[in-house]
Amino acid sequence: MDNSKQRYKEFGDFLKTRRARILPSQVGLPEGTRRRTPGLRREEVATLSGVGLTWYTWIEQGRPIQVSTQVLESLARTLMLDKQETIHLYTLAGQAPPTSFPNYDESVDPMLQHVLDSLEFSPALIMDVRLNVIAWNNAASKLSLNYGKINIYRRNILRIMFTNEDFKKTFTDWSSAAQGMIARFRSVYSKFIDDPWIEELVSELKRESKEFDLWWSMHNVKTEDTRFKSIIHPVLGKLDFEETSLLVADNTSLRMSIFTPLAGTDTKEKIKQFLISQNI
Known part of the structure; x- marks a missing residue:
């Protein structure tokens, strides 16, 4: 597997692991009783991030999709990524990480x-x-x-x-x-x-x-x-x-x-x- 294919696969796998750890209630969605896997569904991440489901699915599948910084910001927000995770996300996507980050911590000092x-x-x-x-x-x-x-x-x-x-x-x-x-x-x-x-x-x-x-x-x-x-x-x-x-x-x-x-x-x-x- 060449480096570019490996990077796309890592990008998709990273998104899947972050998606799995988010409870629906954390993003204002009902928990429901028919969820087969933990965390958010792909369609929920796509909707919350303002991207198409098919397009987002291709990203998780490791296809060679070019992702804009706007979409990366939306994904980072939806998946509640911290600073280091956000930098990792941008790096895997081949984009320069942002120089500043929105503060979504629910607590302060x-x-x-x-x-x-x-x-x-x-x-x-x-x-x-x-x-x-x-x-x-x-x-x-x-x-x-x-x-x-x-x-x-x-x-x-x-x-x-x-x-x-x-x-x-x-x-x-x-x-x-x-x-x-x-x-x-x-x-x-x-x-x-x-x-x-x-x-x-x-x-x-x-x-x-x-x-x-x-x-x-x-x-x-x-x-x-x-x-x-x-x-x-x-x-x-x-x-x-x-x-x-x-x-x-x-x-x-x-x-x-x-x-x-x-x-x-x-x-x-x-x-x-x-x-x-x-x-x-």
């Missing part, structure tokens, strides 16, 4: 999580440079959105802003908030202009949201700053916050956003009573 949890009455999130939400506190889950119930691969605040109707309803002025988020994301986008993951996200949102498609085309940019924000809670009504965004000192690819109850309002007392009433 325990010390960082402790900081979040200590902010009892201030919703707080930690996001990576692509705006993937990777950590949050109880106040964020109870007052804004239960991020733990969102599939890890869809837990991106920009995607949530434009596709989650419940999240939209929490804004007193969703249009302004959404346009501001696009403008801030534009500043990030300029640093990752060739990033296949971001290109795929932008393309997806342009298809799914006419507002995103319109506002993205305006090329407005805005840097992070301290902002005031109001949300509408279904029980508590209007809540007013100061939003502060801070880089994480030992990992500047992460940013912590803290929503502190605005002084001079009854926001903190409302939140306090609400959380106590739920025995949180």
